[in-house]
Amino acid sequence: SQKIEQNSEALNIQEGKTATLTCNYTNYSPAYLQWYRQDPGRGPVFLLLIRENEKEKRKERLKVTFDTTLKQSLFHITASQPADSATYLCALMKTSYDKVIFGPGTSLSVIP
Amino acid sequence: DTEVTQTPKHLVMGMTNKKSLKCEQHMGHRAMYWYKQKAKKPPELMFVYSYEKLSINESVPSRFSPECPNSSLLNLHLHALQPEDSALYLCASSQEGGQLGVQYFGPGTRLLVL
Numbered sequence: 001s002q003k004i005e006q007n008s009e010a011l012n013i014q015e016g017k018t019a020t021l022t023c024n025y026t027n028y029s030p031a032y033l034q035w036y037r038q039d040p041g042r043g044p045v046f047l048l049l050i051r052e053n054e055k056e057k058r059k060e061r062l063k064v065t066f067d068t069t070l071k072q073s074l075f076h077i078t079a080s081q082p083a084d085s086a087t088y089l090c091a092l093m094k095t096s097y098d099k100v101i102f103g104p105g106t107s108l109s110v111i112p
Numbered sequence: 113d114t115e116v117t118q119t120p121k122h123l124v125m126g127m128t129n130k131k132s133l134k135c136e137q138h139m140g141h142r143a144m145y146w147y148k149q150k151a152k153k154p155p156e157l158m159f160v161y162s163y164e165k166l167s168i169n170e171s172v173p174s175r176f177s178p179e180c181p182n183s184s185l186l187n188l189h190l191h192a193l194q195p196e197d198s199a200l201y202l203c204a205s206s207q208e209g210g211q212l213g214v215q216y217f218g219p220g221t222r223l224l225v226l
Contacts, residue, residue: 003212009152032213042203044117044155089154093213099168100213102154 002028004103006090012109015054021075023090030092033066033073034100038087047088048075055059080110116218118203124224127193133221135186135203144186145215147179148204155202155217161186193225 013019018097023033036044046059050057050066050073057064062084077084090103116137122198125131135144143162147155160168161180175197185205200222205216 001119041200041220041222043204043220045217046214049214051171083206098213100215102163103150104154 001096002026002101004028004092004101006088006091006103007106010107010109012111015082015110016036017080019077019080019084019108019110021077021088021090021108023073023075023103025071025092025103026099028092029068029069030094032093032095033064034091034093035062035064035073035075036089036091036102038089038105040087045087071073075088077108082110082112084108085110116203116205116216118201118218118221119146120221121219122222122224124226126226127195129193130189130191131222132190133188133201133203135188135218136184137205137216137218138184139205140183140209141205141207141216142183143206144180144207145204146186146188147204147217148197148219153161154221159188184223190223192215193223195225198223198225202213 003026007022034049035047037045045064048064050064061078087105087107089105093101119134145160146158149155157170158172158174159178164180167188175192200220203218206215
């Protein structure tokens with residue numbers, strides 16, 4: 001059955017450094033991969049989407065890569081700030097009409 | 113307006129109670145979703161409505177009953193819940209087939225079943 005894994009459960013980094021979060025999947029061939037941010041007790045918020053034929057996508061301090069050969073996406077936050085502390089979820093879809101399948105999430109803490 | 117609203121924010125109910133969760137969006141989205149989220153777990157899909165018709169039911173127990181009165185509203189009726197149903201219930205909407213499935217989530221209803 002399909003499986004999605006993300007980094008470790010928790011990641012701590014120093015303010016100003018680049019945070020790199022990993023999303024790996026097996027038994028699945030997504031056409032689209034999304035990243036969401038979720039703060040405690042709140043709903044997830046969409047950040048970025050990348051298609052299977054795109055290698056990289058950027059938005060301000062965020063960068064996402066998608067390697068369909070490795071079945072992996074990397075999510076980078078450059079110049080991290082304490083306000084970036086949250087849980088980050090990757091989400092996969094086979095088609096634009098398909099349901100979204102969420103990974104387990106990585107809890108990021110940026111230490112001042 | 114890019115907001116999905118949910119009421120109530122918090123709900124405590126006994127196992128014999130009947131209650132309803134409400135969700136509203138005014139983005140013109142034609143797909144609406146209910147998710148259940150337990151602590152430190154990802155959102156778990158329960159139901160999908162597409163053009164006001166139920167299109168996906170992820171084998172959810174019948175004590176959860178969804179309803180979509182119109183394209184802007186989504187309800188989740190609760191009856192005879194169990195303590196293990198305590199969770200954050202999230203509503204989301206998306207543009208059907210468009211925006212590549214990007215989902216807009218509400219803030220959630222924190223449900224506690226005693």
